[in-house]
Each structure stands twice: as structure tokens, then as C-alpha cells.
Amino acid sequence: MDKIEISLDLQLSKQFNLALDCVLPGKGITGIFGHSGSGKTSLLRFIAGLQPCAGASLTVAGQIWQQGKQKLAVHQRPLGYVFQEASLFAHLTVQGNLDYARKRAWPGTGIPYPQIVELLGIDGLLRQLPDALSGGERQRVAIARALLVNPSLLLMDEPLASLDEKRKQEFLPYLHNLHQELAIPVLYVTHSLAELTRLADYVLMLEQGKLKAQGSIAELSRQLGLADPDAPFCVLDAVVTASHPQWHLVSAQSQSASLWLPDSGLKVGEPLRLHILARDISLSLGNHNDSSILNRLPARVESVNTVQDAVMVELSSNAGALLAKISLRSAEHLHLQVGQSLFAQIKSMALSR
Amino acid sequence: MDKIEISLDLQLSKQFNLALDCVLPGKGITGIFGHSGSGKTSLLRFIAGLQPCAGASLTVAGQIWQQGKQKLAVHQRPLGYVFQEASLFAHLTVQGNLDYARKRAWPGTGIPYPQIVELLGIDGLLRQLPDALSGGERQRVAIARALLVNPSLLLMDEPLASLDEKRKQEFLPYLHNLHQELAIPVLYVTHSLAELTRLADYVLMLEQGKLKAQGSIAELSRQLGLADPDAPFCVLDAVVTASHPQWHLVSAQSQSASLWLPDSGLKVGEPLRLHILARDISLSLGNHNDSSILNRLPARVESVNTVQDAVMVELSSNAGALLAKISLRSAEHLHLQVGQSLFAQIKSMALSR
Amino acid sequence: MPLSNDDLAAIWLTLKLASTVTVILLLIGTPIAWWLSQTTSWFKRPVAALVALPLVLPPTVIGFYLLVAMGPQGPIGQFTQWLGLGLLPFTFWGLVVGSVFYSLPFVVQPLYNAMTAIGLRPLEVAATLRASPWDRFITVVLPLSRPGFITAAVLGFAHTVGEFGVVLMIGGNIPAETRLVSVQIYDHVEALQYSQAHSLSALMLVFSFIVLLLVQGVSRQNTQRKGHG
Amino acid sequence: MPLSNDDLAAIWLTLKLASTVTVILLLIGTPIAWWLSQTTSWFKRPVAALVALPLVLPPTVIGFYLLVAMGPQGPIGQFTQWLGLGLLPFTFWGLVVGSVFYSLPFVVQPLYNAMTAIGLRPLEVAATLRASPWDRFITVVLPLSRPGFITAAVLGFAHTVGEFGVVLMIGGNIPAETRLVSVQIYDHVEALQYSQAHSLSALMLVFSFIVLLLVQGVSRQNTQRKGHG
Amino acid sequence: EPLKVAVASNFAAPMLAIADEFEKQSGYPVSLAFGASGKFVAQITHGAPFHLFFSADQSKPQALLDAGIAQAGSQQTYAIGKLVLWSPGQDPQQGNILNGPYRKLALANPRLAPYGSAAVSVLTQLNLLQSSKARWVQGENIAQTYQFVQSGNAELGFVALSQLMHNGALDTQHTWLVPSHLYPPIYQDRVVIRNAHERADTQAFLTFLQSPYAAQIIRSFGYVLPGQDQ
Numbered sequence A, B: 001m002d003k004i005e006i007s008l009d010l011q012l013s014k015q016f017n018l019a020l021d022c023v024l025p026g027k028g029i030t031g032i033f034g035h036s037g038s039g040k041t042s043l044l045r046f047i048a049g050l051q052p053c054a055g056a057s058l059t060v061a062g063q064i065w066q067q068g069k070q071k072l073a074v075h076q077r078p079l080g081y082v083f084q085e086a087s088l089f090a091h092l093t094v095q096g097n098l099d100y101a102r103k104r105a106w107p108g109t110g111i112p113y114p115q116i117v118e119l120l121g122i123d124g125l126l127r128q129l130p131d132a133l134s135g136g137e138r139q140r141v142a143i144a145r146a147l148l149v150n151p152s153l154l155l156m157d158e159p160l161a162s163l164d165e166k167r168k169q170e171f172l173p174y175l176h177n178l179h180q181e182l183a184i185p186v187l188y189v190t191h192s193l194a195e196l197t198r199l200a201d202y203v204l205m206l207e208q209g210k211l212k213a214q215g216s217i218a219e220l221s222r223q224l225g226l227a228d229p230d231a232p233f234c235v236l237d238a239v240v241t242a243s244h245p246q247w248h249l250v251s252a253q254s255q256s257a258s259l260w261l262p263d264s265g266l267k268v269g270e271p272l273r274l275h276i277l278a279r280d281i282s283l284s285l286g287n288h289n290d291s292s293i294l295n296r297l298p299a300r301v302e303s304v305n306t307v308q309d310a311v312m313v314e315l316s317s318n319a320g321a322l323l324a325k326i327s328l329r330s331a332e333h334l335h336l337q338v339g340q341s342l343f344a345q346i347k348s349m350a351l352s353r
Numbered sequence C, D: 001m002p003l004s005n006d007d008l009a010a011i012w013l014t015l016k017l018a019s020t021v022t023v024i025l026l027l028i029g030t031p032i033a034w035w036l037s038q039t040t041s042w043f044k045r046p047v048a049a050l051v052a053l054p055l056v057l058p059p060t061v062i063g064f065y066l067l068v069a070m071g072p073q074g075p076i077g078q079f080t081q082w083l084g085l086g087l088l089p090f091t092f093w094g095l096v097v098g099s100v101f102y103s104l105p106f107v108v109q110p111l112y113n114a115m116t117a118i119g120l121r122p123l124e125v126a127a128t129l130r131a132s133p134w135d136r137f138i139t140v141v142l143p144l145s146r147p148g149f150i151t152a153a154v155l156g157f158a159h160t161v162g163e164f165g166v167v168l169m170i171g172g173n174i175p176a177e178t179r180l181v182s183v184q185i186y187d188h189v190e191a192l193q194y195s196q197a198h199s200l201s202a203l204m205l206v207f208s209f210i211v212l213l214l215v216q217g218v219s220r221q222n223t224q225r226k227g228h229g
Numbered sequence E: 001e002p003l004k005v006a007v008a009s010n011f012a013a014p015m016l017a018i019a020d021e022f023e024k025q026s027g028y029p030v031s032l033a034f035g036a037s038g039k040f041v042a043q044i045t046h047g048a049p050f051h052l053f054f055s056a057d058q059s060k061p062q063a064l065l066d067a068g069i070a071q072a073g074s075q076q077t078y079a080i081g082k083l084v085l086w087s088p089g090q091d092p093q094q095g096n097i098l099n100g101p102y103r104k105l106a107l108a109n110p111r112l113a114p115y116g117s118a119a120v121s122v123l124t125q126l127n128l129l130q131s132s133k134a135r136w137v138q139g140e141n142i143a144q145t146y147q148f149v150q151s152g153n154a155e156l157g158f159v160a161l162s163q164l165m166h167n168g169a170l171d172t173q174h175t176w177l178v179p180s181h182l183y184p185p186i187y188q189d190r191v192v193i194r195n196a197h198e199r200a201d202t203q204a205f206l207t208f209l210q211s212p213y214a215a216q217i218i219r220s221f222g223y224v225l226p227g228q229d230q
């Protein structure tokens, strides 16, 4: 019941056809990923009811939003939408824009207004008109407004594109908590693999309007990794087992291995998703105790592939499958071969979420 | 002569005052960096002549653009501007938008049209109207249009915000070459430290409308590093000394040390800027030859600072000053202290530009 | 030259008529303009042309046909009689109907343009913020097409004040009931009482100039904004 | 009822006048509207009010004053005589001047609104693409305010076709020179020749309806677009 | 409700004076509307609430009678109009000016106004119809014709004598009173609109019109009264 079922076939232009038939989880953050022009915005617009599509069907959490001739009007769909482009009401101040959403908020316990305003740092801007805001300011107000309508489904189209790093760092964990605490599912369009792997529980990959892949982030991590030639990575699902406040570290268990990682306020028992860039894993034949690299996992080489200018090494370890990217020279130097035993070294700092 | 001299004091609103007095280099890429609302867009608008400011003065490459009552009109300033928001002419097709710039291009050898169109991947869109483009597509057309006017100064306001990773990776080196080959200075507004350090030769940091810092990227690297709590880094200036095509690696000389790094089409003799994240440097007491870490530099601990949840270690090496971020536990384990000698380990893969 | 009682009555009547007509025009013109700006039906073009049609007929001719239509044998006349309202020509409400018909294009056009200029985005945003169509219309369309409403009101009001041919025909020049300033000036001219015509014209010009100046002031805010939205 | 030669001459003259006036209105109205949309001078409001002023005077009264002003003793008359153009009343060009004066607000208003709606951004972009002010005006302002131009042309043309009071006053009803269709219909009505009035009115209505329908078609493209720019 | 009287433009001035005096003497309020006779016929046909109609000719009251809208037997000539050629600024030389080099000749539209058709008769009698035709400018009614001349846009024009009379005397010297044999007499008739004859003020007004005072006013504007010498 708790799912988003989508089936549509939309001919947007002569060249572009968006055709999807898929079921997305009705909770957590689903990342929608794909190149520019692959149909991400069009998909969100369809879900919101802004993009008509005859013959399509859409069911959200058991509620039929579109089927046959039946179609729920946009304003009857309990959603919040952060548009890709600026979309503030030009005739209202920032305060007016926020109030517009508050007055029409869906019933239920929402996120408190002051918290949202503070989080997005817009308290100083409340009296300004949108025209007098900077690009990032406008975007933040738009996010706040979408949250204030207290939606049951949040659609976000590259919401952080024009936010600075600091705000991003503040907002991402918040968004992460949002769906955990309030159980609001989020469909999140992004170009950034970092954002994607950090946030998304589930991923939908589009390519030229077609579904390229879909699945949990762990399932897709290899495929996703390869989608980013510059930053292949692997994902480990782990659970916090112990906290070491004196070192600002925690221990986390991934399968049967224990890993050190920075303590970013993690609680014991909390589940974690570790996103490890292949280039952050180094390989060593010996287990060297005298370095600053805390995580040294015994591992076995499963495959060695030369990609372009480097070597991708797939490893199995008792923490799970790992992916390391090393230079051709190192591969030669270490005489890497399938079945070889060695140590995979990962700096704890590389595991910061 | 070859400089951009800016002096302005602009009261934009009751709360916001942009006051600058600075000289920027007239070549290379100058990154303009600062939080949302710090005045980056306003500065670009002033330079373009779009934001009037009485009493300000501006000289670009010896040519007075504004001084006293004298003011060069916008269309007489040989610049190209990529706006922060979509800014295509709605009444013209993509082709029409590009032709608008081509017809009015400044004299001189520009970048060939087919090259620009191909680079930005917009050949399939030429007949479309802007309204039928996706967000990223619009942005790419806007960049192409700004390049086609053959400017002597390029102003770019977060041009890559809505571009996907792949395009970004293609475009960034291109932009890098642009100013080297055509000697067009670029003022580049960005929120992304990665973009900044990768691209910029010079950096202007704004904070609430005031100059926070300015200088070459090397000079500012520490300050910039600290501006990004999540990703402190250091910068080494190096020169390619040898190419090792069999390994897809090159050797580069930084001060008296030689480093291995991936060969991304680098030529011998080419100058390089290496941007090394502090968390990518691990420390080891011994010089371990059996690992995949190619770069192991003898180094001396210059300072050890505990920051928040980790330890920042400043090192001197014969490659230059280095910055490593390690866990408190590792610091304790290695008994780190000022003056200590050890090895700084850097994966070659971490040095990819 | 002081104004006669007749002149004063005519001025008062003109203001009353123009205000009534402007209000009715906005009430009728708004839904028409909105429908025109939103519909994609093939109906749209004929309706738009129909609304603009009163423009091309000479006012006296329009007045003549209105007179026929609203007369005892005309369809409107039969209808109003059936309603028990009697006949409209030569009454204040007859003037109202005629003026509304005649000035409708001047109100619908600017409203239509302003509404079209809003674009879809603000409406889409409002819909995602749970605003019903009616709510969107009130809270988004109306405020964003304010310049259009001001233009529409000015054109509608001014055109009714200056209107003459229709009014002359269906009004019948009855003092204090259908004799407007425009007709009064015309009468002065016809009776060769030029000085009276001059002073009444001058008064109307000055008054209108001041009204227009004030309205310009109200609509001024919409300038001096930055280019983006 | 077939049309008489007089009717045909009147139709031809009307089309000629309306076309001429529309062209001149657009030529005069465009710079005025542009100036009004760009200026921040305190001058703006009085000028805007002045442009709208012809709206509030009854056309016959405007015609009366134009007759006096363009006569041998009037300022315009003295000027045209000094220029060696002779006197304007009772000539085709006199009608043109009167109609232009009378219809100017209907052209300036939609142009002004359309130009204001463009916003600053497209002009800023064009300036950074090395377009001079004149170039920007031609290549950005004109195409982007196309809906305004269409409305302006329709209102200007239709209003001239339907205009009557002014023409009656300064035209002198000279066949094939100043006797327009509107005057001709009026004459039929006055002379109680209703059937001729009917057929000529019907013809005008049908013709105008078709013209308006076609114009709507031209301006249709501007709808059905997505919300963003 | 006042007595509503529709009056052809040429008779505006005398009617104003008559009604003024009538109101004073009788206490009945009178409301006057001036305009072209043809327009009044259209209006009255469609229910305009006039009680009396003073036309500029005989055919229009007749049309109302024929339509059964006017009270049978109420049609009566109230004045006979006089045509003048007026040429401000020069001597009309007993009409000889019509042979000279003028630019524009103003006359009322002969289809609409009896003064216009009278002017056409004059020109026909003088054999000037064809030669003058190209220089005609036609007013919608006689008031407009007057304005054409008065504003100087037409050097000469045929207007109603009543328009040039003030306090019983001609305002201007440059006139030629067209001899009555050159045009058929301009009989101006009035009718009572049906039902209005029952009103006391209607009867009182019609009676007042017969009074010497009213006759005096009408004559002072240059009209001839029926039964009088032309």
C-alpha cells in the first residue's frame, strides 16, 4: 500500500518520449538521477499533476491520483514542490510567500515554523520582495515554503543547486531526519552523486526518458559508481556499535567487520550507510600498524579491471564488497591478481558522512 | 595595465552594503566565493555595468569603464555574461539565441562555433524554443551564447549549478584551457570549493558585501580550506617533468620532490596546481613499500591542532607545506608531536585534477 | 462662467453612470478575460472577436440597434418586459447596459493581456500549495494582473465619460436621468452656446486629468524592479 | 439590398483611413509607450495622463475643438498654413490627424503594458551581447511586445473604423474624400432609410469579425507555453 | 414629470427662450432636447418618452403619424424657416460670391435636413449645382453647418437665419437673405406624441406657443409664422 506506482507514456516533443512503469517506495528519500534533459523535471511535474498525460496512472500510498479519466487536481494532492527555477510569488514579500503556504497547510503535525525559518536562515529577509533577493536566498525561501505546506510527499527539483556549501551541510542532515521523523517520502532530483549517495535510500536512474535502473542505493551503488567516471565508490550498510567520545569516533559493524569512523552525533544502534570512494581505499600487502590509517581490513582480490587510466580492484572483505581504484603502476608493483590476499586501508576520515 | 581595478560603495538595501576596493588580475580565472547573499551577483552586475553605482570606479586592462560621471555603456564593454538565472530570449529558438551573439561578436579570433555547440551538447536543440528546454539545457545554451560573443572578459555566475557531473567534467577543463589559449580573463562565481580550487588562479572572498580575503589560490588555500569545515585542503604548485604512458601516470616536480599523478593529457613542462584534501593524506612512521600508495614524502610535523572532532597536522616536506587531517585516535597512537619526522602518504588517485 | 443646475445634474449623472459602468465592466470583463486567457477551445477566437466587435461600429449605429433591440418589439425589450422591468431605453439602466456593451472591449483587452502575461508558473506554484482554482484566481491572478485592472478601469471609466453616440441614441437626453455631460456639452454646442460648452469641457478635462494623474500614481509601484522573478 | 456606389466609396475610404491611421498610430505610439515604460522622470505621470485625455471628451466635442484649432484662426491651422499645407479640415489628412489624436490612448496603453511586462532582464542580456539601445529596441523590445502591438493595432484600426463623432465634425461628408462608412450608416439612419443602414452595418460587422478572427489567429502562438522563461 | 420636448437644432435658440418664459408663467417644468430630426424619429419610434416633437420639416412628423405614434391631427406648422448665405469676412454680394473663387461651401446634408435641400434648390436655380458640388462640405445638421462657417474652415455656407439672429437683429452683416422664390418654403411642423395630449402642460405649452409673446420670439429669430407674409 505504501508505495508510489507510476505508469506513464508521454510524448513531450518529437525527439523526447518519457515512458516509465515503476514502483517507488512510499517512504524514505528516492533520488532521481540522470543527465540533463533525461526527463527528471517532467516526471516530477507529472506526479504533481502539472504535466497532463492521457492514459497514465499514478497511485500514491494507496490513493489513486490518476487513472483512466479520473484525475486528482493538483491542489488536492498533499504534496510540496520545490521547483527547479525560482518560483516565488513576485507580488508577495518573503513573509507573504511563507504565509501563503502556512494558511493552506495540510492538517497534521508539521515542522514548527520557527525551526524552518532558522534552518534556512531566512529570518532576516522576511520583509523583502523576491526581486530583491539573491539567487540562493530565493531558493531557500522556496524550500521553506514547500515544507510549510506540511506535505505528505515532497518533490524537490535540484533544491540545493544554488545553495552554498555551508547551508548544504546544514540542510542535508535535516532533510535526512525529516523523512525519518515525520516519515515524509521525498522524491529528490539531483545531478550530484555526492548528494545522492548521501541522502537517497532508493534511486531511480533515467536516461533519455527511459528507466535505466532502479533499486536501493546499495543495489545500485556499483552501477551508480560507474556512472561517475571520476568517482566510483562502494556502499556498506553498517550499524553503530560503540561510541568513543574521547576520540570523537564511533565503531560501526559492517557485516562481521568493525570500522572506525568520525562521530557526527551518531547513536549506538543507529543504522548507517557508508559511501566509500574507490580512490579512498589503498591496498597494502602488509598490515602496517604505524600509520594514521585506522581501518585495515583483510581482503581478497575478486577481480582486477583496467579502466581508462587506472585499475579498479573488486575486493571481498568481512565488511562486505569493496572497490578500490589504484594506479597501473601500483597494480604492477603489487603484482595484483585474483585470489590474492591483502589489506584494504581506509582512513576513518574518508568515512565521514 | 593588465588588471581589473574596482572601487565601489553600493548601498543595495537598508541591510546590505557592498563596499570593495580591490585589484584583480587581468588574466586567468578569478573565483568569486562567498555565502549566499554575500554580494557576488551584485559585484558581477556592477562590473557589467548593469548595476549603477554613483561614485564608483572601474578600470579593466587599462580601459576606464567607469570613473566620476563617465561610464561606458554595457554594450560597449567587451564582456560575456552568464547570468545566474535562465536568461534566454523567449522569442528566439536556441539557434536564434546563439545567432544573436554571433552577429554581434566582438572582433578577433573567437572560439569556433561548431566547437562550442559540440562541447555543450546543444546541437540537437537548435530548433527548440527556450520554453521547451530542461533546466540544464537552458543553462548550456546560455553559456554557449556568452562564449559566442567573443568577449575579452567573461563573467560567469554559478554557470554549472544545473549541469550534470559529466558535462561539468567536460566543461571545466575546457574553461581552464579557454583562458590559457585565448587569454580571456574569467570572473567565476561559485559556491563549490571543488570548482574553485580546480579552476581559479586567484580568489576573491566576499562576506556580507565586504572583502574577506583575496589572493592567489596558493596564498589563500589554507584560509579557503578552513572555510570549508568538511574539506580542508592544501595546494601545491608543480610542473610536469615526465610522462609514463604505460601507467597513465606523469611525474611532477613540486619544489624538490617528485610526485606521481594520473595523466589527464598533461604535457611535459606544463604547470599544474594540485589540490590535496587534508583527509587524503595519511601519515606513517615507516616508509612502506608494499602498498598501493605511490607518493610517500618524508615530512616534518610543524604543528598539531585539534579541530572539533579531528586533528589537523601541518607538515613541511620537500614538496611544500602539507595539511593532513587524522583522527584523534591516530594522533594518539602515533604520538604525534611538533618536530617529529614521518612519511606523508598520498595516493596518486587523490591527485587527479 | 458659472455652471447651471442642468450642468451640475449632468456632471453628477455622468459620474454615477461611469462608476456604475466601470464596476459592472470589471465584474463582467474579468471572467471573460480569464476564460479567454485560459481556454484552448476553438470557441476562443470567435468569442474574442465578438467581444471586440462593438469597436468597429459607429456608436450612434450601435445606439440605434440597441434602441431597436431594447424597444418593445426587440428581443431584449421583450425579455425585460417579461421580467417585469419594463423597457430600458431612456432610463438610467438603459444607459448602463448600452455603455457596458460599448466599452466591454476596452476592459477585456487589458485584462486579457495582463492575465496572459502572468504565465503558468505562479498558478502551478499556488496549486502545489493547496490553493483551489478559485483561491488561485483571487490570491494570484488578481494581484498579479493589477496593472491590467488599473488600465481596464481607466479605459472603461474614461470611455464611459466620453461616450456619446450610444448615450445620445438610447438615452434621449432626459435631464437628471439620461443627460450626461457629454450630451450636455453637445447640446450647448448645438444651441450655439459656446461659452457654456467651453467651460463644461474645460472642467471635464481638468477633472479627468487629475483623476488620471492619481491613477497613474497608484500603478506606479510596478516599475523599478529588477529583471528576474 | 445591393450596395450603392456611394457605399462602396465609403467602404474603400474607411479602409484607407483606418490603415493609414493605424500605421501612424503605431509609429507615434511606440516611442511614447517606450518612453513612458522606461522613464523615471516626474514628467511621466502628466504625460501619461495627457495621452489618455482624449478618452474623456465626447468625440463630437473633440471634433468641434479640432475644427476650431485646425481652422484658419486656430493654432494648428496657422501652422499648417505656414508650412504651405493649407487647411486640414474637410480633407483626408484632416481626418487622419483627428483620428490619430482621438485613438492614441488605445494604442499607447497596450503597448505600454506589453513593454512594461518584458522586464529588465532581456534588455540586460541583450546589452551584454553587445546590442546598442536601438538594436535592443528592435531585436528584443519589439518582438517581445508583439501581443501588445497586435492589440494596439486591432484597437487602433477598429476604433478608427467605428469612429464617427470626430470625423463628422471635421470631415464635412465629402463623398470619396471624407465620407466614411460610419457616417454613411448614420446618414441612412437619420434619413430613415433603415434597410440600407442594416445591410451596410451587417457588411461591416461580418468583415470586422473576419478581420478580428484572423488577427486572433496571428496572436494565438503566445498561449500554450510552459510557465518558465 | 416635466414636459419633454424634442426640438430640431435650428429651432434651439428660440425654443430656449420660449420655454424659459413658459416655465416662469405657467410653473410647468419643461425639458428640452436638441438634435437632428431624423434621430428623434428613430428614438420616438422606439419609445422615447417625448411629449412633443418640433421637427425641421414636415415629412418626419408625418412619418410618426403614419406609424400611429403621433396623435392624429396634431401635426401643425409652427414656423417657416429662412435660408441665409453667410460669408463672414466678406460681402456675399447678393449671392454673387457663389460664382467666385471660394474654397468650401457649407450646407446641411440635403438628405437629412430641410435647410440642406433648400440650399440645393437655390444652387439649382442659380445653375451652380454642378460647379459648386465639388466644394461642398455637409454638416450633419444645421448647427454643424454653422460651425463649419463660423470656424472659418468654409468661407461661406447656407445656414438658418435663426442662427444669425440675436435679440431680433442680425449678428453679422455679411449675409445674403436668400429670396424665397429660390427654394420651397421650409415648413417646420410639430406633432403631439400619442397620449401626451391628455397632459395639462402639453395643452398649456401649445397654447403658449400661439401667444403673441411666443410669436414675437419666433419672429425675432427670423422665422416666418404660418399664415404670415413670407
Ligand SMILES: Nc1ncnc2c1ncn2[C@@H]1O[C@H](COP(=O)(O)OP(=O)(O)OP(=O)(O)O)[C@@H](O)[C@H]1O
Binding pocket: A131, A132, A133, A134, A135, A136, A137, A162, B012, B013, B016, B034, B035, B036, B037, B038, B039, B040, B041, B042, B043, B084, C226
Ligand atoms: N535589488 C535589490 N534591492 C535590495 N536588496 C538587494 C537587491 N538585490 C540584491 N539585494 C540584496 O543584496 C544581497 C546580495 O545579493 P547578491 O545577489 O549579490 O548575492 P549573491 O552573493 O549573488 O548570493 P547567491 O549566492 O545567493 O546568489 C542580498 O542580501 C540581497 O538580498
Ligand SMILES: Nc1ncnc2c1ncn2[C@@H]1O[C@H](COP(=O)(O)OP(=O)(O)OP(=O)(O)O)[C@@H](O)[C@H]1O
Binding pocket: A012, A013, A016, A034, A035, A036, A037, A038, A039, A040, A041, A042, A043, A084, B131, B132, B133, B134, B135, B136, B137, B162, D226
Ligand atoms: N514543453 C516541452 N515541449 C517540448 N519538449 C520539452 C518540453 N519540456 C521539456 N522538453 C524536453 O524534454 C526533455 C526532458 O526535459 P526535463 O525538463 O524533464 O529534463 P530534466 O531531466 O529535468 O533536465 P535538467 O537536469 O536539465 O533539468 C528535454 O529534452 C526537453 O528539451
Ligand code: MOO
Binding pocket: E008, E009, E010, E011, E035, E036, E037, E038, E055, E056, E108, E112, E113, E114, E115, E140, E141, E142, E143
Ligand atoms: O437639426 Mo436639423 O434642424 O433637423 O438640421
Ligand SMILES: [Mg+2]
Binding pocket: A040, A041, A042, A084, A157, B134, B135, B136
Ligand atoms: Mg530539470
Ligand SMILES: [Mg+2]
Binding pocket: A134, A135, A136, B040, B041, B042, B084, B157
Ligand atoms: Mg547570486
